[in-house]
Amino acid sequence: MLRRLHSLPGLVSALLVALVGLTGAVLSVDPALERLGTSLPAGLSVAELAGRVARHYPGAEQIQRTPSGAIIVYYSSGEVSGAARVDPASGAGLAPYAPSAFSRWVKELHRSLFLDTAGSAATGLTALTMLLLSASGIALLLKRVGGWRRLARPLHGSRSQRWHAAVARLAAAGLLLSALTGSYMSAATFALVPDGTRDEPDFPATTSGGAPLPAARLPALLATELADLRELVFPLPGDRSAVYTLRTARGDAYVDQSSGALLAYRAHSGAREVYELVYQLHTGEGMWWLGLLLGLSALGAPWLAATGATVWWQRRRAKPRIAGNAPLRAADTVILVGSENNSTWGFARALHDALTTAGRRVHTAPMNQFSSRHGAARHLFLLTATYGDGDAPASASQFLARLAAAAPNPAASFAVLGFGDRQFPQFCQFALDVDAALAARGWRRLCAPATIDRQSTQEFARWGTAVGALLGHPLVLEHAPAHPATTALQLRERVDYGREQQEPTVVLRFVAAPAPAPGWLDGLLARRRLPRFEAGDLAGIIAPGSPMPRFYSLASGSNDGVLEICVRKQPAGLCSSYLHGLRPGDRVEAFIQPNPRFRPTSGKAPVILIGAGTGIGPLAGFIRNNSGKHPMYLYWGGRDPDSDFLYEPELRDYLADRRLTQLHTAFSRIKDGVHVQNRLSEDADNMRRLIEDDGQVLVCGSRAMADSVRQALDQILAPLNLTVQALRDDGRYREDVF
Structure with missing residues (x-):
């Protein structure tokens, strides 16, 4: 409901909101210009x-x-x-005075669109719309990030969503003030509220009549x-x-x-004083600094209108189109979908098609449509995202209430699959709540609830394999979410590790590929640049013959001049085998998926980097870019120091120039081998000291490794009455696991 309250008025009034915002930004400069050179004795x-x-x-x-x-x-x-x-000071003239014709023109456009009373009414309604958009936008933003305390943290979503939310975060307060004051002034124009400006003193009946x-x-x-x-x-x-x-x-x-x-x-009456205060707050006249702040906020209005329309269009394009959707009365399998931006529907469509191919009669619908009729099917699959701080997404907001009113079907089994981002404190919480509510109502689980991190196609396929085994027939799930346009890259250098152990890992460094064909554009195109990215972002690479991208954490930023990834060859891994087969000069197509939640925050607080295997990639990138030489501590686990000590020369150099403060390695395939979590426990006193100094922790590597690290850290932090979850809630514990 809140999203509809925000998006529908925004779409209807987008052009007027953009126009009023732009003209308001232009007018906001006038008080500051007028203030220049003005002083009163x-x-x-x-x-x-x-x-x-x-x-x-x-x-x-x-x-x-x-x-x-x-x-x-x-x-x-x-x-x-x-x-x-x-x-x-003297009464002497400084310069002839003439109001700016341009400012007068812009002011008339801003106030009435050159349409007199009808135009004034239109801009008044626009101000009311902006008030509604600003208030609902702030509410949506807070819900999205999980409250005021998390408002400044990195944003998540598509590029348009991130830009829309990022500008809203900066401009919403100013737009809210402008819209509120503009609405009041418009109401005063039409005498809907008193302004006190028409109250004049009574003209005197007589004067002294003497000489002036x-x-x-x-x-x-x-x-x-x-x-x-x-x-x-x-x-x-x-x-x-x-x-x-x-x-x-x-x-x-x-x-x-x-x-x-x-x-x-x-x-002056109270009404007059209120009106003049409102006028001052709206125009910035008498407070030139406020005028400039409001003007900067107003510049966000056309941007928000454009990105908001783009987000709406992307969401509309992603609306579900389920071919061969069986009637509910004839279905033996039901898929219910909870989605905020419709992205979950693509995965539901893939599951629907796979089950239909297996001979099942499948009905797919939003979770908000759930009733006892849906529960009559043999199998019930629930695929749902989580919105904001553990809340239900738009198409599932009524599900729990509907579930409470429906009788359970003991003969049916259910399976819940959650979609989210592990960097959010309440990762897939709504999916877990749905699973618990179904079980509490007496429904029978087909399997334990599963979660998908950042729409991982690999995790989705593995879940399908496990569910297919439980159903008694193969279930091949392939779904590749839409991705940005790719960039052509050319391999410049590769560094190989672990070949002699038959467990190869390679560090690949790419540059922007030059133009492939000769011609008069060759010289221009040859200077193409890498896309913008930072260490910790993800590179999506699609191997030939595969419909799905594989994501690799970046060990470099675009300012380093290379796109660098660290890849271990996986048994039967299509993309890893493809990348291991590349030679310098070969080309690949890749796109960037920003990962702003996985990078150190700015400041001088110590940074604790923990990883294993190829998880060292982005951690090495963070160290490389530690030009301020702030305290950085690396705990990394490998297999054999003689064959796969990844980035060893670079790490030695970073220690020498103090970009890396300490290096703690753990190798598991040597005599008395240890894992990285053992190194953490051995260095517990130092870990506690770093955490007490506002240290932040970044973990990259396999899920099993990350679980072991969390357990070790919980034990280490117990004397401080801290937990990993508390650090995560405070934005000081971040993971990138696979």
Whole structure:
């Protein structure tokens, strides 16, 4: 519901929101420009200013003080009228004054779209829409990242989703303030709320009628500080019944031109003060720094409109299209899907097709449609993502309530498959909640709940193999989520390890491939650059003959000039065999999948790097880029130091130049061999000291290794009343496991 509340108004009003945002950003510069070179002498009264101005402009008709403090005099000389910006210290003119025609044009476009009342109504509705979008967007963002405490952490999702959320994180507060104040001002324009600007003091019935005194000697003007002045209107020359009109920050008054007494005064009402505060907060007039901040936020409006529309279109394209979906009444197998952005439906479609090929009658539907009729099938599969901090995704938000109202089917079995990202504290939590709720209601498990990290096609295929064995027939699951456009890479260098042990590992370093064909574009294309990436991001490579990419953690950043991966050859591994067969000069196609949650945070706190096998790749990249030589400690496990001590020369160099503080290695296939978790336990005192110094931990390697490391660290941290989960919740424990 919250997402619909955000996306539908955004789509309808995207162009107007972008236009209002752009024009608001342009107008936000005006207060800052006006503020330049403006200063007011301390303690100067309105009377003194009026006297000085009158000496230089005998035909002065009006003096205005702008919110930024600039003093403008409007005057006439004979039949010529003019306006000038004056120096308050002397009253002398500084420069002719003429409001910018461009600013006036932009302001009219911003306020009414050049359509008078109808345009003002349209921009008012746009402000209300922006208010709704800002409030719902902040709520969605907090839900997405898991609360205020995690708001500054790296974002996850597609490129458009990340950019949309990243700009929203910076601009949402400013847009919310602009939308709120703009809505109020629009309501005041149409008299829906009072603004107090029409409250004038009663015009005096009589005046003293005496000879006019010089403005510099009038008591009411002497008692008014220049800092409070808004406007002073001079009486008509020769008319002794005319008066001065004085408008100040506190109220408005009429002043007798001969006695200088206040003839009438009306203080500003509460409504007037509220309106002027709202106006100041909306325009930044009088607070130029706020205007610039709001302008920067307003620049985010067109970007948010564009990326929001892109995210909506991507989500729409990913909507489920299940061919051969059996009617529910005839189905013996039901697949229920919980998804926020529709990406889980691709995996559900692959499962649907595989089960249908195996001869089953399969009905696939959103989890929100669950009822006792779905539970009547022999097998129930639930594939669901988790949204935000362990919450249900959009298409599963009603599932648990529906489950509670449905009678269980003891003859049916169920299996739950969760999709998520292990870097989130509540990894696949909703899937686990669904599994527990089904079991608690008396449903029978076909297998324990399983989880898929970052849409891993390999994990999905392995799950299918296990489920197929339980069902009694092979279940081949292949689904490759859509990936970005690939970049052509050329292998520049390879470093081989472990060949003599028949367990080869290779470090591959690629550069951007030059243009493959000669021609007049050859020289230009040959200078193609690597895509942007950082150590710890992932390179997706699709081997010939495989529909699915295999992901490898990057051991370099694009600033290093190479794309570097570390690959162990797997038995029957299609992609690893392909990569091991490459020779310098060979080409591959690859794409980058950002992995912002797996990299050290900035700062001088110690970094503890833990890995085994090829998991050293991104850890070596982090050390390589430790140009500030902050404390870094590496604990790494290999098999044999004589055959597969990966990155040994580089690590020795990093120790020598202090990019690496300490190196602790563990080799398992030598006499008295140990594993990396043993090294952690041996160095427990140092580990505790580093953690107490706000140290952060990054772990890369196999899932089994990561489990053993977590167990060892929980024991090490027990005297500190800390756990790995507590570090994870604090953003100080990050994993990239496979």
